[in-house]
Amino acid sequence: MSENGTPRTRLRSESWLAGQDVPGFLHRASLRATGFATPFGEGRPVVGICNSWSEAVNCNLHFRGLAAAVKRGVLAAGGVPIEFPTISLGENLMKPTAMMFRNLMAMDVEESIRANPFDAVVLISGCDKTIPAQLMGAVSADVPAILLTGGPSEPARHFGRDLSVGTDLWRYTDDLRAGRITMQDYHELEAAWIPTTGHCNEMGTASTMACLVEALGMTLPGSASIPAVYARRAARAEEIGERAVALALEDLRPSTILTPDAFHNAITTLIALGGSTNAVIHLLALARRVGYELQLDAFQAVAGQTPVLVDVRPAGEHLLVDLDRAGGVPALLHALAPLLRADAMTVSGKRLGELVALTPDGDGRVIRSLDTPLKPVGGLRVVRGTLSPDGAIIKASAASPELLTHTGPAIVFESIDDLAARIDDPDLAATPDSVLVLRNAGPIGGGMPEWGMLPIPQRFLRAGVHDMVRISDARMSGTASGTCVVHVAPEAAAGGPLAAVRDGDLVTLDVPDGRLDIEVAPEELARRLDQRPCAPARYSRGYGALYAAHVTQAHEGCDFDFLADSRAEPPPRLPDGLFSGWIGGW
Numbered sequence: 380m381s382e383n384g385t386p387r388t389r390l391r392s393e394s395w396l397a398g399q400d401v402p403g404f405l406h407r408a409s410l411r412a413t414g415f416a417t418p419f420g421e422g423r424p425v426v427g428i429c430n431s432w433s434e435a436v437n438c439n440l441h442f443r444g445l446a447a448a449v450k451r452g453v454l455a456a457g458g459v460p461i462e463f464p465t466i467s468l469g470e471n472l473m474k475p476t477a478m479m480f481r482n483l484m485a486m487d488v489e490e491s492i493r494a495n496p497f498d499a500v501v502l503i504s505g506c507d508k509t510i511p512a513q514l515m516g517a518v519s520a521d522v523p524a525i526l527l528t529g530g531p532s533e534p535a536r537h538f539g540r541d542l543s544v545g546t547d548l549w550r551y552t553d554d555l556r557a558g559r560i561t562m563q564d565y566h567e568l569e570a571a572w573i574p575t576t577g578h579c580n581e582m583g584t585a586s587t588m589a590c591l592v593e594a595l596g597m598t599l600p601g602s603a604s605i606p607a608v609y610a611r612r613a614a615r616a617e618e619i620g621e622r623a624v625a626l627a628l629e630d631l632r633p634s635t636i637l638t639p640d641a642f643h644n645a646i647t648t649l650i651a652l653g654g655s656t657n658a659v660i661h662l663l664a665l666a667r668r669v670g671y672e673l674q675l676d677a678f679q680a681v682a683g684q685t686p687v688l689v690d691v692r693p694a695g696e697h698l699l700v701d702l703d704r705a706g707g708v709p710a711l712l713h714a715l716a717p718l719l720r721a722d723a724m725t726v727s728g729k730r731l732g733e734l735v736a737l738t739p740d741g742d743g744r745v746i747r748s749l750d751t752p753l754k755p756v757g758g759l760r761v762v763r764g765t766l767s768p769d770g771a772i773i774k775a776s777a778a779s780p781e782l783l784t785h786t787g788p789a790i791v792f793e794s795i796d797d798l799a800a801r802i803d804d805p806d807l808a809a810t811p812d813s814v815l816v817l818r819n820a821g822p823i824g825g826g827m828p829e830w831g832m833l834p835i836p837q838r839f840l841r842a843g844v845h846d847m848v849r850i851s852d853a854r855m856s857g858t859a860s861g862t863c864v865v866h867v868a869p870e871a872a873a874g875g876p877l878a879a880v881r882d883g884d885l886v887t888l889d890v891p892d893g894r895l896d897i898e899v900a901p902e903e904l905a906r907r908l909d910q911r912p913c914a915p916a917r918y919s920r921g922y923g924a925l926y927a928a929h930v931t932q933a934h935e936g937c938d939f940d941f942l943a944d945s946r947a948e949p950p951p952r953l954p955d956g957l958f959s960g961w962i963g964g965w
Contacts, residue, residue, distance in 0.1 A: 452620020488516025505529030532577030545858020577607025596725030653694025655857025664936030686752030821870025831855030
């Protein structure tokens with residue numbers, strides 16, 4: 380019974396821990412062996428703390444301290460905290476790309492939750508692929524869950540300005556290639572670049588996903604933008620630990636929160652942030668985990684009515700710490716209120732509209748109003764056509780306006796190695812009007828790496844050219860800018876039209892009309908595809924072979940085809956009374 384005398388919902392952990400039998404004995408004894416003196420199985424929720432800490436991921440290096448803070452909150456609320464590890468994903472070091480391992484981490488998280496006696500879980504994640512991976516795993520397990528992001532790093536200070544981790548890296552790399560800075564300058568930048576732990580401090584994929592977690596309702600308000608090294612980050616971790624205990628008792632599950640309304644709010648927030656194109660893939664995959672067939676057209680529709688309001692790099696000038704000082708995501712949601720679906724439930728136990736009503740206005744500078752946006756509607760666009768029948772994405776808010784309608788001859792690169800070998804070749808038959816095309820970098824062909832922001836040929840950089848139209852079946856970093864069309868589907872390795880492009884073919888990008896076309900007759904395209912030799916399998920064993928055999932295309936979220944819609948598979952629970960006769964029979 381509960382404290383007020385009403386029947387208490389049986390906790391999931393009690394299937395493991397409440398039985399007076401051999402399994403119950405063994406389960407309780409095993410936990411006591413880890414140092415617990417707690418009486419288990421008596422209505423105290425067990426909260427799993429899913430920690431993606433790793434020394435190979437600098438973004439996540441402070442997670443042991445955050446996990447300790449979560450434990451304090453769980454204990455204060457009367458729960459039992461149990462920390463467990465999963466694999467950790469970092470975009471910088473993992474090869475060929477962290478994206479290839481997002482689904483593996485999601486499986487790790489899901490099965491760890493399913494297999495253990497957790498009544499709720501706190502997910503601790505930072506670097507960009509860890510956030511969607513943990514969400515995907517948690518929603519598939521559908522045990523009450525709340526996410527704690529690690530926060531952005533503090534900016535470095537160099538060349539007289541605060542530096543962003545990615546956006547300024549691309550800028551100064553171009554300066555080096557153009558001869559505007561020296562290699563000594565570049566080495567000094569390297570030494571200063573990342574002064575603290577935490578994820579990228581501009582609106583890259585990690586920051587974008589952290590903000591979208593708030594819009595989805597899967598964390599407490601104001602959590603996304605607190606810098607990693609601030610004391611408020613640990614305090615928020617403690618509050619999230621306390622809330623996790625309540626989630627267990629309320630049985631408030633991700634499937635209740637991640638509704639079509641929640642995804643609408645997340646897409647609206649994505650556009651207003653000027654956020655990463657990677658978030659499109661992650662939201663598509665996450666929606667399919669709850670049985671919601673989210674389509675690219677939903678992004679196009681929302682982008683058509685939502686302006687960019689957040690003045691943070693690469694779409695603007697500021698950094699995440701400035702967004703935090705301006706009121707963070709709650710202030711942005713307040714500004715977006717007329718475009719949001721207020722009835723969406725959140726892990727706070729309140730609906731989004733209730734939270735927005737309690738939030739003051741933003742500062743009007745870093746967070747603009749709908750009446751005074753940073754950039755007009757259409758910051759993210761879907762383009763389709765003879766080169767991308769299933770769609771492709773362009774972040775128009777970070778592109779050059781004069782290139783949003785452009786026709787030019789293709790220069791084709793078969794792989795990233797081909798690109799690296801030839802992009803700065805003085806004999807490359809390219810002009811500033813050329814369209815640079817990279818293929819075999821999609822989910823099957825390359826694991827979907829962040830190669831979509833193809834470099835500008837060095838001789839053009841030195842002549843003052845700062846942008847060209849670039850097209851690929853790869854992703855691009857959320858920290859990057861430029862007229863880059865990415866996620867072309869179907870990809871070249873799956874037989875998409877991108878595989879048939881040849882040097883000199885005219886390619887037309889028409890963002891206002893939503894088109895991406897190759898000026899080649901359909902029958903000629905078909906003939907080229909028929910004659911194109913089959914590419915050898917990239918992997919013959921292990922996870923790589925599993926990935927290539929089952930990954931879906933970019934417009935479907937690049938998830939595994941066998942992991943969609945987990946509603947048919949409820950969270951596991953040991954049968955009541957299992958082996959209960961053993962003790963009595965001894």
